[in-house]
Amino acid sequence: MAAVVHDHLLRRLSNEAAAAGPGSLFIFVLTLLLVVLLPLLFLRRFVESTASPGDDRLLSKLPSPPNKLPIIGHLHLMGSFPPISLAALAAKHGPDLMLLRLGTVPTVIASSPRAAEAILRTHDHVFASRPRSMVAEVVIYGQSNSCYSPYGDHFRKVRKVVTVHLLNSKKVQAYRPAREEEVAIVMARLLAGAASGAAVDMSALLHSFANDLICRAVSGKFFRAEGRNELFRELIDTNAKLLGGFNLDDYFPRFARVGLVSKIVCADAKKMSRRWDALLDAVIDEHAARAKDDADTDFVDVLLSRQREYGLTRNHIKAILLDMFEAGTDTSYSTLDVAMAELMRKPEAMAKLQAEVRRMVPTKGQEMVTESDLPTMTYLKAVIKETLRLHPAAPLFVPHLSMEACEIDGYTIPSGTRVMVNAWAIGRLSACWDNPHDFIPERFMDGNNDVDLKGKTDFRYVPFGAGRRMCPGIHAAAATLEIMLANLVYRFDWELPAGVRKEDIDMTEVFGLTVHRKDKLLLVPKPAWSFLAASKAS
Numbered sequence: 001m002a003a004v005v006h007d008h009l010l011r012r013l014s015n016e017a018a019a020a021g022p023g024s025l026f027i028f029v030l031t032l033l034l035v036v037l038l039p040l041l042f043l044r045r046f047v048e049s050t051a052s053p054g055d056d057r058l059l060s061k062l063p064s065p066p067n068k069l070p071i072i073g074h075l076h077l078m079g080s081f082p083p084i085s086l087a088a089l090a091a092k093h094g095p096d097l098m099l100l101r102l103g104t105v106p107t108v109i110a111s112s113p114r115a116a117e118a119i120l121r122t123h124d125h126v127f128a129s130r131p132r133s134m135v136a137e138v139v140i141y142g143q144s145n146s147c148y149s150p151y152g153d154h155f156r157k158v159r160k161v162v163t164v165h166l167l168n169s170k171k172v173q174a175y176r177p178a179r180e181e182e183v184a185i186v187m188a189r190l191l192a193g194a195a196s197g198a199a200v201d202m203s204a205l206l207h208s209f210a211n212d213l214i215c216r217a218v219s220g221k222f223f224r225a226e227g228r229n230e231l232f233r234e235l236i237d238t239n240a241k242l243l244g245g246f247n248l249d250d251y252f253p254r255f256a257r258v259g260l261v262s263k264i265v266c267a268d269a270k271k272m273s274r275r276w277d278a279l280l281d282a283v284i285d286e287h288a289a290r291a292k293d294d295a296d297t298d299f300v301d302v303l304l305s306r307q308r309e310y311g312l313t314r315n316h317i318k319a320i321l322l323d324m325f326e327a328g329t330d331t332s333y334s335t336l337d338v339a340m341a342e343l344m345r346k347p348e349a350m351a352k353l354q355a356e357v358r359r360m361v362p363t364k365g366q367e368m369v370t371e372s373d374l375p376t377m378t379y380l381k382a383v384i385k386e387t388l389r390l391h392p393a394a395p396l397f398v399p400h401l402s403m404e405a406c407e408i409d410g411y412t413i414p415s416g417t418r419v420m421v422n423a424w425a426i427g428r429l430s431a432c433w434d435n436p437h438d439f440i441p442e443r444f445m446d447g448n449n450d451v452d453l454k455g456k457t458d459f460r461y462v463p464f465g466a467g468r469r470m471c472p473g474i475h476a477a478a479a480t481l482e483i484m485l486a487n488l489v490y491r492f493d494w495e496l497p498a499g500v501r502k503e504d505i506d507m508t509e510v511f512g513l514t515v516h517r518k519d520k521l522l523l524v525p526k527p528a529w530s531f532l533a534a535s536k537a538s
């Protein structure tokens with residue numbers, strides 16, 4: 001209807017102008033410009049590439065899937081689980097590097113060990129920044145945490161605080177009693193559940209374990225009494241949905257920043273940020289007011305004690321705490337959940353793991369595996385590595401951003417280009433792995449154990465990333481995954497609920513900030529009393 005009226009108006013104007021002579025013709029042309037061309041130009045600005053025309057020409061030389069649509073570009077090809085869709089596209093169109101136009105944002109996808117090495121090691125200094133995100137700016141105090149901070153002095157400072165004072169291996173070691181206590185609580189819950197013989201929702205149990213552990217590391221041993229862990233969990237979930245969901249700003253940044261649109265885009269983020277702010281302020285205030293006990297410092301104590309040395313504002317402290325909650329909870333929970341699911345689908349791997357863990361525990365009749373028992377459990381470590389190969393918790397990492405033009409394989413990637421590394425695709429390349437889609441922990445054993453978990457030399461395996469942006473929580477994650485998984489298989493034998501076969505376990509994953517299995521994992525725990533009693537007696 002609007003188009004018909006518009007058409008009619010233009011026709012009328014042009015007839016009148018032609019009849020009235022050259023002065024009116026000029027007015028007609030001017031009107032035409034205002035009515036038709038300016039809105040078009042204005043709209044074009046919102047849907048044209050965010051790269052400059054010169055940079056766009058350079059990017060266009062990269063291999064790219066053909067079926068790009070107007071305005072949305074390749075967005076329709078992302079599918080419900082982008083790592084899989086991108087892996088299939090890369091296999092066809094760009095096995096190393098490939099260009100996708102996600103809305104108006106040109107995005108380079110690295111899908112091979114060679115390409116990952118180029119981005120994360122050879123040119124790490126170029127690709128170590130992060131794109132700006134309106135939602136992250138609101139939720140995470142102007143992106144002043146480690147995870148979202150653009151590269152620069154502030155990032156280096158925050159990263160140092162996180163790696164040196166919160167997550168170094170000595171600190172991780174210091175949290176050993178806390179980890180063991182939290183594992184013991186889960187064991188007690190499972191024993192109580194086992195008494196009824198009913199299936200336990202392992203996904204929920206492991207989720208609250210990971211959440212409680214982070215709450216405890218962040219705000220100390222009284223967190224449960226304070227009753228805040230449920231609130232933290234709710235806020236972490238909502239945050240993850242906000243940051244990992246479809247954000248207009250990630251694909252149409254110019255449009256998303258227009259007055260009213262930006263208000264809509266940020267509305268939920270603002271609500272969420274007010275809730276976080278109140279909660280974190282309360283936690284920090286309580287810590288600042290109470291007497292220090294050096295033997296039992298948590299993350300808030302550490303950050304307050306380093307505040308002056310590093311010139312951290314209160315908002316910086318809150319942003320770093322958010323980092324720990326956001327990056328540390330879902331990654332650990334989803335890895336444990338999917339490891340148990342894989343073990344249930346492959347009973348011989350479960351049996352082998354149980355045999356190893358039960359054999360290696362030194363004291364007969366010992367009720368729990370302790371962290372001192374773990375170093376020699378090589379199959380346990382292989383199971384965790386294999387789980388992360390098949391199911392990296394952050395399969396596309398957090399997007400990287402180039403800070404200057406850089407040449408890789410004869411292609412120029414201009415400054416300001418968004419880059420993603422597809423760790424999911426790399427972990428399943430048939431050129432790198434035999435039977436790449438099968439769960440075979442043995443591939444990390446028996447002389448094959450040369451794969452470097454830290455991503456320094458072997459870019460076939462990058463679940464934690466590599467280089468300047470590599471996950472600083474790798475030691476904390478390994479400690480959590482090992483002690484929990486070891487105890488689950490040590491204390492219990494596991495069965496599927498009646499009528500469920502191992503083939504029925506659905507491994508479909510849901511994509512977001514991190515990924516997790518879609519279905520909840522229901523398992524029946526059978527306490528291994530006979531094993532414990534036998535080992536006590538012998």
Ligand code: HEM
Nearest residue numbers: 146147327328331393394397398463464465469471473477
């Ligand atoms: C199974 C467990 C985990 C996995 C697979 C994992 C994986 C990753 C990956 C892939 C990245 C992004 C790397 C990149 O963008 O290049 C990352 C970043 C990060 N992770 Fe983890 N992570 C895990 C656990 C943890 C834990 C337990 C913590 C902290 C308590 C943590 C803290 C962080 C932080 C702060 C970053 C941002 C680093 C930066 O940009 O400087 N992660 N992680």
